[in-house]
Amino acid sequence: MACGGFVCSKTSLCILNLIYVMVSLLMIGVAAWGKWFGLVSSFSVMAAVIAVGFFLFVVAIVGLCGAVKxxxxxxxxxxxxxxxxxxLQFSVSCACLAVSKEQQNLLLEIGWNKSESMQKDLERSLDCCDFLKVNYNESCDATCFEKQTCTPCSEIIQAYxxxxLHFVxxxxxxxxxxEILGVWLAYRYRNLKDHRQNPGAFV
Known part of the structure; x- marks a missing residue:
């Protein structure tokens, strides 16, 4: 049967949703792995990634069941x-690609100030202290803090x-x-007849 027919549309939709299932399980697994090994101490960050992964998993399962039946x-x-x-995703991706340096710095500072646990994660992993200016009178989890050779985290973060942002x-x-391919496939598949059943029936 030519591609675009019932079987081809069904198979394509199933494969697309299986890919979404694998991506969602990967997101949930990576978030859980990061939390388990202490790479991410912020529960809100981990919960957000798991929630997005679970939402994608549910949508993929709905699409898979709809395609099979x-x-x-x-x-x-x-x-x-x-x-x-x-x-939503198209808007976010365009915003990531079009954000200016000034907007980028403002967003980084807002994100830095929102979570103390994320600050500690970044200070440990990037070996830096504070955001704009290092204050050696306060505590810091970076290894450079004992030697008092730390640089502000904003300099390192802004470099990457x-x-x-362009990668994301x-x-x-x-x-x-x-996703728009999935919408088109689902729309096309809904309006096709299964010729293996009664040709006059529309299921």
């Missing part, structure tokens, strides 16, 4: 949710932030197009 209602809700995710924006943009 050719279930009209499941496919409809799958299309709606996936399209909303596409709009631009590349990181590019990956997010790529996955957003797979």
């Amino acid at each position: 050719h279930h009209q209602v499941l496919l409809f809700f799958y299309m709606i949710v996936l399209f909303l995710v596409f709009v 932030a631009d590349d990181a 924006g590019g990956i997010s943009l790529f996955f957003s197009f797979t």
Whole structure:
């Protein structure tokens, strides 16, 4: 059967959702692994990654069940949710790619001030202290603190932030197009007849 037919659309939709399932399980596993080994002490960061992974897992399972059973209602809700995710992810990816240096520095400072546990994680991993200016009268988890040779974390973070934002924006943009592909496949698949059953029946 030519691609674009019932079997091909069903297979493509199943494969796409299996990929989403693997990505979601990878996100949940990496977040749990990071927390287990103490790489990320912030519970809110870990919980956010796990929540996004679990949401993607649920959406993928709904799409997979809808594709396997050719279930009209499941496919409809799958299309709606996936399209909303596409709009949100596309907007975020464009914002990541278009953010200026001034906006980037402001966002980094706001993020730094929001979580004390994240500050400690960054100070340990990047071997730096404080954000804009090192204060040796306060405590710091970096190894350079005892030698008093620390640099402010903003200098190190800003050196990688631009590349990181472009990388995240590019990956997010790529996955957003797979989501619009999923919406198109689900829409096409919903309106196809299974010719292996009664040709006059629309299921």
